[in-house]
Amino acid sequence: MTDYRVAKGEAQEDQITASIEKFTAQVPSSVYLALALGSMAVSLGFSAAKKPHNALFVGQWAAPFLLIGVYNKLVKIHGSDGTKAN
Template identity: 65%
Template sequence: MADLRVARGDSNEDQLTASIEKVTSKAPSTLYLALALGSIAASMGFMAAGRKHESLFVGQWAAPFLLLGIYNKMVKQHGSDASREDTHYSAVA
């Protein structure tokens, strides 16, 4: 069976991805946690008000916010593209 894993340097991110990551990486990680907790609180508020559909809709936002926070943290720690040798990131490691 062939080894289909992607090794470092086999593929590169495009400039659109890099530019989005450059902007979003400036947001603090606590922002994503606050958004997740806020969506949970809003969901509970909707449920208490008897608005079940709105509660379920808003409650489902928590997981994507947490995933975006993890992605944001990974970009901050590892950079936008692992194949790029950047002195800023290699000096930190």
């Protein structure tokens, strides 16, 4: 069976990605959790106000905020470029 995994040092991130990650690494991970919980709270408010379309729209923001937070945490812990020593 062929191994298709990318080996360490085989691929590098570009400068745009590196600059974005350098900027976002300064944001604490708890901010992304707060944004997710806030979107759920606003969604609940829209539901209570009988605005179901707005409630669904804002409520769906929680998952992307959590995913961005997980990605941010992984970059902080492991880095994004396999060529750099941690």
